[in-house]
Amino acid sequence: MSIAAIKSDGVQRYSRFLLLVAVLLASAACISMIVGISVGIGDMPIPLASTYAAIANRLGWTHVELNRIHETIIWDYRLSRALVAVFCGAGLALSGAILQSLLRNPLAEPYVLGISAGASTGTVAVVILGLGAGSISLSAGAFIGAFAAFFFVALLSNGARGGADQTILAGVAASQLFNAATSYIVTTSGNAQQARDVMFWLLGSFGAVRWPEFALVSIVVGIGLVVCLLYARVLDAFAFGDEAAASLGVNVGRARLILFGVTAVMTATIVSMVGTIGFVGLVVPHAARFAVGPLHVRLMPACAIVGAVFMVAADIASRVLIPQQVLPIGVVTALVGVPFFAIILYRFRRAS
Amino acid sequence: MSIEADNLIWKIGPKTIIDGLSFAAEPGKMLGLLGPNGSGKTSLLRLLAGLKKPTAGRVTLDGKDIAQIGRRSMAQRVAFIEQHATTNASLKVIDVVKLGRFPHRSMFSGWTVADDAAVTSALERTEMTAKRNDRWQSLSGGERQRTHLARALAQSPKELVLDEPTNHLDIHHQINLMRLVSALPITSVIALHDINHAAMFCDSLIVMQSGKIVASGSPEDVITQELLRDVFSVDARVESSPYHSRPHIHFVR
Numbered sequence: 001m002s003i004a005a006i007k008s009d010g011v012q013r014y015s016r017f018l019l020l021v022a023v024l025l026a027s028a029a030c031i032s033m034i035v036g037i038s039v040g041i042g043d044m045p046i047p048l049a050s051t052y053a054a055i056a057n058r059l060g061w062t063h064v065e066l067n068r069i070h071e072t073i074i075w076d077y078r079l080s081r082a083l084v085a086v087f088c089g090a091g092l093a094l095s096g097a098i099l100q101s102l103l104r105n106p107l108a109e110p111y112v113l114g115i116s117a118g119a120s121t122g123t124v125a126v127v128i129l130g131l132g133a134g135s136i137s138l139s140a141g142a143f144i145g146a147f148a149a150f151f152f153v154a155l156l157s158n159g160a161r162g163g164a165d166q167t168i169l170a171g172v173a174a175s176q177l178f179n180a181a182t183s184y185i186v187t188t189s190g191n192a193q194q195a196r197d198v199m200f201w202l203l204g205s206f207g208a209v210r211w212p213e214f215a216l217v218s219i220v221v222g223i224g225l226v227v228c229l230l231y232a233r234v235l236d237a238f239a240f241g242d243e244a245a246a247s248l249g250v251n252v253g254r255a256r257l258i259l260f261g262v263t264a265v266m267t268a269t270i271v272s273m274v275g276t277i278g279f280v281g282l283v284v285p286h287a288a289r290f291a292v293g294p295l296h297v298r299l300m301p302a303c304a305i306v307g308a309v310f311m312v313a314a315d316i317a318s319r320v321l322i323p324q325q326v327l328p329i330g331v332v333t334a335l336v337g338v339p340f341f342a343i344i345l346y347r348f349r350r351a352s
Numbered sequence: 353m354s355i356e357a358d359n360l361i362w363k364i365g366p367k368t369i370i371d372g373l374s375f376a377a378e379p380g381k382m383l384g385l386l387g388p389n390g391s392g393k394t395s396l397l398r399l400l401a402g403l404k405k406p407t408a409g410r411v412t413l414d415g416k417d418i419a420q421i422g423r424r425s426m427a428q429r430v431a432f433i434e435q436h437a438t439t440n441a442s443l444k445v446i447d448v449v450k451l452g453r454f455p456h457r458s459m460f461s462g463w464t465v466a467d468d469a470a471v472t473s474a475l476e477r478t479e480m481t482a483k484r485n486d487r488w489q490s491l492s493g494g495e496r497q498r499t500h501l502a503r504a505l506a507q508s509p510k511e512l513v514l515d516e517p518t519n520h521l522d523i524h525h526q527i528n529l530m531r532l533v534s535a536l537p538i539t540s541v542i543a544l545h546d547i548n549h550a551a552m553f554c555d556s557l558i559v560m561q562s563g564k565i566v567a568s569g570s571p572e573d574v575i576t577q578e579l580l581r582d583v584f585s586v587d588a589r590v591e592s593s594p595y596h597s598r599p600h601i602h603f604v605r
Contacts, residue, residue: 106440230459236447237454240437246403247434248507249427249455294441 027305031086034312038082039074041316046070046078055079076210082312084209084217088274089311090304091221091266093288094228096281097303098263101235101296102256103164109282110267113167113260114174116276118149119268120202121178124185128194138201139272146268149174154260163242203328204275206315213273224266225304231259232296239294277311277330279337284310287340354379354539355400355430355511359409362395362563369395371563372409377511377541382534384554384571385543388584392563393543394435394515400541401432401513413511427455431504435515438496439488445499446484449474452506474505478532494525501532512540518549547584551575551599559583575599 040046054074056062095110103112111117122145125131126138156170186195228235234255237245246252270277288302314336318327355377362370370392377383385393398404400411402418411418418426431452452474453467475481478498483491491499497517504512514533518526526549533540534553544550550557551571559567559574561583567574572592580588586603593600 101441104440233454233457233459237451239439239441239443239448239451240434241439243398243403243434244437246423247401247427247430247432248451249424251423289442294443295447 024301031305031308031312034309034316035079035082035086038085038312038316039078041319042073042078044069044073046074050074051079080211080214081206081209082315084214084273085206085311085315086308087214087217087221088206088270088277089280089284089307089309089314091217091224091270091307092277092281092311093284093303093307094221094224094300095263095267097285097288097296097299098228098235098259099281100285101238102259103167104238104241105164105168106286107282108168109279110263111175111276111278111281112171113153113264113267114149114171114178115146115264115267116271116278117175117178117182118152119143119146119271119276120182120198121145121185122148122272123201124182124198127198128185128189142272143268145178146271147264149178150260150264150268152177200328201275202330204277204330204333205326205328206274207326209273217269217273220266220269221304224262225300227258227262228300229297231255232300235259235296275328275330277314277333279333279341280307280311280314283337283340354414355541356412356415357396357400357409358412360396360399360406360411361408362399362404363407369563370399370406373560373563373565374409375558375565375568377539378555379539380537381539381555382553383539383541384550384557385541385560386545386547386550386557387560391560393560395563396560397432397513397515397541397543401430402426403432424455427507429509430511430513431507431509433497433500433504433512433514433517435517435519437500442487442489444484445480445486445488445491445495445502446471446475448488448499449480449484449502449506452503455507470506470508474502477505478502493520494522494528497521497525497529501529505536510538512536512538514540514542516543516545518544518546547575547580547601551601552593552596571599575601 036048036051039051040048050066050070051074053062053064054066054071057064057066057071058075092110096108099108099110099112100106119142122141122143123138125145126141131141153167153170153174156173157167186198234245234250237248237250238255242252245255267281284307285299285303288299288306291306292298292302311333314329314332318329318332321327321332357373357375360370360373361368373396385396387393395404399406402411402421402423405419413421413429449471450467453463453470456467456470457463472481475484478501480495480498480502483495483499486495488496488499501517512533517533518529521529526546530549530553533542542554544554554571556569557567557571557574558565559579566583567579575590577588577590580586580590580601588604589602590599591602592598
């Protein structure tokens with residue numbers, strides 16, 4: 001390699017690094033912008049400037065005089081909600097991307113492993129059956145249910161020496177089983193009000209989340225993102241299937257275990273906090289792939305960013321679409337997601 | 353000896369797929385694997401590439417049992433081309449070829465000059481340099497197979513294991529691929545259906561039937577009228593080709 005070539009290679013690397021920094025800064029700006037907008041919207045509108053000033057004040061950077069009520073609303077209610085939405089969106093999108101790559105199925109999404117169905121069963125078991133006699137919270141019940149379903153799928157697909165298809169079939173079986181269990185509990189022992197509460201919770205809501213939830217979800221999704229980045233090349237190696245990955249030197253069993261595990265923990269955490277929000281994990285990875293291509297080093301951060309922005313935007317939409325009423329967030333994401341899903345199906349049919 | 357199989361047995365449940373195979377592949381030569389459908393060719397190749405563990409017996413690389421060699425070290429010297437591997441990801445040719453460098457890179461290491469050199473030379477050898485930025489979905493069957501070969505070469509293997517790589521290719525691409533593989537200075541084990549191609553390009557042949565070796569040696573010794581009748585159940589005449597002096601098979605109607 002000549003010196004000129006090395007030089008141009010260096011210049012290329014440098015300019016690529018600058019581009020990366022620029023994209024990351026732009027993404028951060030985009031996310032903080034939409035978080036600011038989200039915080040400002042509600043029964044009491046708060047100007048964008050007050051929001052940023054309140055955050056800067058709390059971080060000890062500035063000392064701007066602000067309306068006390070505004071500051072309380074920002075800190076105690078809306079900011080935590082918006083930030084939880086950021087991490088939930090990122091986590092669901094990452095989970096979807098992992099599953100689509102690992103199962104080599106463009107229609108895979110975080111709930112394909114039966115996690116949402118398990119979570120709903122856990123929830124109704126706590127809320128309606130009174131499992132744990134008050135010692136288990138609704139979230140804990142959902143988390144336990146989600147993991148029960150995940151282990152059921154793992155058992156079923158490993159029993160069949162699980163390839164991708166077996167995993168998906170096992171997930172379908174688990175979803176059916178746990179959904180049936182949920183319906184059984186609701187119809188036999190629930191009253192109308194309880195059933196309505198459970199339904200509303202299942203469709204997703206950021207209404208109840210505060211700072212403790214933020215702390216947990218940010219740690220879980222943060223770890224998830226790091227694992228995704230570390231395993232980016234491994235995920236690339238799965239492009240031609242498990243056997244091809246193994247022949248490239250991937251420890252397929254360990255990689256599947258770790259990646260499925262990360263997906264399950266992220267999804268179960270998110271579902272137990274905000275209910276089952278559909279379509280984010282399905283739609284966002286496709287959109288991100290369209291923008292940055294199929295290589296996971298870029299795809300994963302892109303999924304996290306697009307997922308975060310999409311989720312906060314959906315949360316805003318859920319609050320402003322119908323005046324004086326908050327729509328379940330799952331309704332909003334599905335309303336946006338289904339048309340997108342149709343486009344994916346159409347493109348997929350053309351490609352194959 | 354590079355790849356060697358020693359009394360290899362592989363069973364799925366009660367069914368014996370590979371039944372006590374022993375052979376050795378000569379370094380730098382091309383070893384052809386013939387046999388009717390279901391004779392265990394693909395299973396044998398998987399065992400050789402270390403993708404499946406034998407029920408009994410062992411596969412050795414330069415005398416070392418591959419069960420003692422880690423997945424990654426194995427992938428650094430043995431490349432495997434599956435039958436008909438495809439993807440729905442819209443990867444570029446260059447991305448697929450770069451996958452071949454996976455076993456040579458650690459989780460944190462960047463892209464090195466050596467990686468780049470291996471990929472460039474693999475693309476050149478397979479004549480895919482001009483197509484390096486084309487998407488997988490836009491490639492023809494021949495180009496896909498050449499991309500797989502380029503990926504395998506980027507692994508810088510000492511041994512190459514190929515499972516019917518010429519299936520579904522037109523005759524031009526079949527001959528091209530066979531010529532390319534036979535000219536490589538590495539040991540290759542290749543499963544084939546076309547007996548004429550095997551006779552033309554392979555240095556030695558193994559014929560399998562029901563998981564056993566029924567004949568092995570040079571193409572001249574292995575390919576006989578009796579073998580074609582007994583193993584492949586076809587009536588054929590074998591003569592020495594006036595063009596390449598290897599055996600040529602005429603199937604009789």
